[in-house]
Amino acid sequence: MSRAFVTGGCGFVGRHLLRRLFTLEADVWCIDNLSTGLHPDQWLTEATGREELPGGLIRYTLPTSSLTFIAGDALAFFLGQLAIIPRGDAPLLPAFDRVFHLASVVGGRKKIDGDPMEVAIDLGIDSIFFLWATRNRASIKKILYASSSAAYPVHLQSTDGHVALEENAIDFPNGKIGMPDMTYGWSKLTGEYLSFVAAKHYGMSVACVRPFSGYGEDQDLTYPVPAIAYRAARGDSPITVWGTGEQGRDFVHIEDCITALILAIDRISDGRGVNIGTGKLTNFKELASLFVSIAGYDAEVKPQIGMPVGVASRYSNPSEMETLLGWKPEISIEEGMSRVLAGARARLAAGVTLED
Ligand SMILES: NC(=O)c1ccc[n+]([C@@H]2O[C@H](COP(=O)([O-])OP(=O)(O)OC[C@H]3O[C@@H](n4cnc5c(N)ncnc54)[C@H](O)[C@@H]3O)[C@@H](O)[C@H]2O)c1
Structure with missing residues (x-):
């Protein structure tokens, strides 16, 4: 049985990743401070056993795997593991085959644009994570760093100058980087640089x-896709989108993202970054119209000027991803958004409300 460690494993991506790792029969460890994540007690319904261990650990038994959960702040935890601050009763970690570093302050545009210093703590989390990892490299086989398309230069994503973003727009060996998207993009770009250094200088994979x-259907309602789906599930007419709605993105379903994460950690070792995208640009007006059509009614799409919208057009060139991973996304936008609409209907029926 292989052993994996996931930081930020109780968030949107993390929960899907943990579930996939359980199917791969991995013994999984996870740390999360539950700032946006959900406690495993709330979502790990398939657990057949639950045991509280010394050091505040909770071990869940699953049919062919297990989850050891550490509720805590990753920054403080790794500082403690490094003995930079007192360790307290922090657990000793075993050796890991795969470490997935997802813990970060993310949020939708309101947080990224509205409170950039809160997001900048990611620089601290990532630097201490990589210090811990390099100091413990003898007991870590492979690392995956969750960067983001927000690390790409924003001038390549403008109204007049947008291009399909290619991996080589960030090229540390040749000194090629550009202004990324706010403190969130800076932390991801810096995290990629630390990944590059961990691979090149410390020989890590x-x-x-x-x-x-x-x-995905269980994504927080502060993100645009589930929020627009919720409005369509409610039958809003007109249906609103933030900004003009002309801003476009490359939407990729979470289950495809998880497949790509697992392929990437196994196939890439030199610290390089790979896109996870479909290569298709869809703007928010088109997205809202798609939801309305799947919901089976007609509605005008109404812009909400003044709301934060981010860059004009952000989409991938998926060629390098297809070559490096030998894979491309399998869930079409129609299929994926149908699942999100079903999720939105379930939320509506359960009395969940949307902060419009
Ligand atoms: N969802 C996407 O489309 C997307 C796109 C690009 C990159 N990413 C990256 O993937 C990762 C996961 O994103 P997500 O969408 O699941 O976000 P999320 O907010 O749902 O998950 C982040 C998790 O990290 C935890 N966390 C935050 N600060 C922490 C800390 N100091 N210590 C321990 N845990 C902490 C949160 O509680 C949460 O569970 C992030 O690194 C994000 O930048 C996600």
Whole structure:
């Protein structure tokens, strides 16, 4: 049985990743401070056993795997593991075959644009994570760093100058980088640089992934895809989108993202970053119209000027991803958004409300 460690494993991507690792019969460890993540007690319904261990650990038994959960802040935890601050009763970690570093302050546009210093703590989390990893490299086989398409230069994503983003727009060996998207993009770009250094200077096996707009039925309603789906599930007419709605993204379903994460950690070792995207640009007006059509009614799409919207057009060139991973996304936008609409209907029926 292989052993994996996932930081931020109780978030949107993390929960899907943990579930996939359970199917791969991995013994999984996870740390999450539950700032946006959900406690495993709330979602790990398939657990057949639950045991509280010394050091505040909770071990869940699953049919062919297990989850050891550490509720805590990753920054403080790794500082403690490094003995930079007192360790307290922090657990000793075993050796890991795969470490997936997802923990970060993310949020939708309101947080990225509205409170950039809150997001900048990611620089601290990532630097201490990589310090811990390089100091413990003898007991870590492979690392995956969750970067983002937000690490790409924003001038390549403008109204007049947008291009399908290619991996080589970030090229540390040749000194090629550009202004990324706010403090969130800076932390991801810096995390990629730390990945590059961990691979080159410390000989570690590291992969970076740059997911575009990952979405899914259980994503938080502060993100645009589930929020627009919720409005369509409610039958809103007109249906609103933030900004003009002309801004476009490359939407990739979370289950495809997870497949790509697992392929990337196994196939990339030199710290490079790979896109996770479909290569298709869809704007928010088109997205809202798609939801309305799947919901089976007609509605005008109404812009909400003044709301934060981010860059004009962000989409991938998927060629390098297809070559490196030998794979491309399998869930079409129609199929994926149908699942999100079904999820939105279930939320509506359960009385979940949307902060419009
Ligand atoms: N969802 C996407 O489409 C997408 C796209 C690009 C990149 N990513 C990256 O994937 C990763 C996961 O994103 P997500 O969408 O699941 O976000 P999320 O907010 O749902 O998950 C992040 C998780 O990290 C945890 N966390 C935050 N700060 C922490 C800390 N100091 N210590 C321990 N845990 C902490 C949160 O509680 C949460 O569970 C992030 O690194 C993000 O930048 C996601």
